[in-house]
Structures are given as structure tokens and as C-alpha cells.
């Protein structure tokens with residue numbers, strides 16, 4: 145697709161869907177004067193560019209075999225050394241979802257969504273296999289191996305998200321499950337060396353609540369060529385602050401510059417919602433991080 149001049153700041157730029165043109169989807173994603181150049185378009189790209197987190201769901205259950213389809217997509221993701229150091233718990237029980245919602249600071253969409261998938265970094269499988277084979281598994285005791293599990297879980301989950309969105313379903317990640325890893329582990333009866341990386345609500349988007357496509361930083365800020373260039377160019381950050389405020393206005397949200405909002409999340413330990421204590425929680429869950 146050639147570079148296309150696109151109209152910015154139209155009132156409901158965010159209300160695009162995967163059925164819209166590449167130009168419309170790129171306009172919603174970037175809100176800049178010129179869209180990035182794209183390779184030939186296809187429906188996978190359309191689904192990706194139409195992504196938005198969904199935080200309001202109807203009461204309808206998922207269509208049959210949706211979880212299995214999402215997990216097949218998840219298992220099709222690349223996985224470090226084919227170790228497959230992840231697992232997922234599909235939660236539909238309202239009582240368990242209620243605990244998860246509480247851990248997550250009362251996020252009501254966890255109760256509303258018919259399914260909460262909890263994605264796990266799972267080093268227990270290899271530990272169990274090692275014990276059974278009477279082989280040492282000391283390599284599990286390094287931070288690197290925990291990274292492997294977390295990366296594997298994230299790649300798998302994102303494949304599942306794309307699968308769900310391609311089926312017309314909505315999702316939202318719930319990183320707030322890390323507010324209290326011990327309670328999540330106890331509630332889901334996780335064995336040692338297994339941690340919940342995040343949850344994922346899955347359901348039918350409530351048609352009465354518009355979840356818009358949220359703009360992203362200009363590509364010039366995130367895409368470096370050969371060596372790292374300017375990662376926080378003031379003009380691009382200011383332009384993004386403006387784009388986000390337009391988006392917030394369209395979504396009837398409080399208009400706050402993105403840079404201010406983002407920085408407020410890293411001011412100090414108190415801004416981490418309890419996750420500043422994650423290292424000790426991981427140790428209690430049986431992880432060693434040499």
C-alpha cells in the first residue's frame with residue numbers, strides 16, 4: 145500500500161473494525177499525517193490492527209470449543225527450545241472469578257466475562273519430569289529460566305488473543321493478578337514453581353459499549369534501524385499525548401496526557417499496586433532466581 149495522507153482527529157476515528165480499509169485502520173492506530181508503508185494487506189493484519197481491549201461483555205457463553213481453539217492457537221506459538229514452559233487455567237466458576245476480581249482491585253469485567261484464562265509460567269512440569277527421571281534440574285533455579293516461562297506464556301497468550309479476535313470475541317489481559325501472586329496460586333491450587341503471569345478475560349463484546357482502537361506511539365519512536373536512535377523524541381511524545389487525549393475524549397474518558405499517565409505508573413514502589421513485592425512472592429512459590 146502506498147503512503148497515504150490520512151485525515152486526523154475525526155470524531156470517532158477509533159470506531160473501526162477489521163472490515164474497514166487498511167487506511168481507516170492505520171488512521172485509527174496512528175492518527176498521524178502519513179500512515180506507515182505497509183506490505184500487501186490481508187485479513188490477519190486487519191484483525192491485528194483492529195485490536196482493542198474489551199472491558200464490557202454480554203452474558204452469552206463462548207461458542208462450543210472456543211477455549212480448545214484458542215489453546216491450539218496458543219500452542220502453535222513459538223516456544224523457547226520447545227520447552228513449552230507454560231500452562232493455562234480456564235476459569236468459569238463465579239466464586240473463583242470473584243477472588244481473581246478482588247485480587248485485581250475489583251475489575252468488574254472479570255466477573256462479567258464468561259471465561260477468565262489464567263496464563264502460567266510453568267517450571268513445575270520440568271521439575272516433576274526431572275525428579276521422575278532422577279536427573280538434576282538445577283537450571284530451573286536461574287532467573288533466565290523464569291524469563292523463559294514468562295516469555296513462553298506471553299507469546300502463547302497473544303496467539304490466543306488473536307484467535308479470539310478473529311472469531312469476533314473480545315479480550316482483555318489482567319496483569320493485576322500479579323498484585324497478589326500467593327492468593328492466585330492458592331486459589332488455583334498451583335503447584336510449586338508455577339506463577340500466574342496474567343489473566344485474560346474472554347467473551348462477547350457488549351455492543352452497547354464502544355471499545356475504541358487506542359492509538360500508539362509513532363513508529364519513529366519505537367522502530368530503530370541498525371542502532372538505537374531517538375527513543376523519546378519530544379515532538380513525537382507531545383503528538384502522542386494529543387492523540388491519546390482525542391481518543392479519551394471520543395471514549396468519554398478523563399483526558400490525561402499519556403506521558404503523565406505513564407510516568408505516574410513508575411513513580412515509585414507505591415505505584416506498582418503491590419507488585420513491588422513480587423520477588424519475595426516468587427520465592428514463596430518455589431522459584432529460585434540466581
Ligand SMILES: Cc1cc2nc3c(=O)[nH]c(=O)nc-3n(C[C@H](O)[C@H](O)[C@H](O)COP(=O)(O)O)c2cc1C
Pocket residue numbers: 195196197198199248251316317318319320321342356357358
Ligand atoms: C500484560 C498486560 C496486562 C494488562 N493488565 C490489565 C488489567 O489488569 N486491566 C485492564 O483493564 N487492562 C489491562 N491490560 C490492557 C492494557 O491496558 C491495554 O492493552 C492498553 O491500554 C492498550 O489498549 P488496547 O489493548 O485497547 O490497545 C493489560 C495489558 C497487558 C499486555
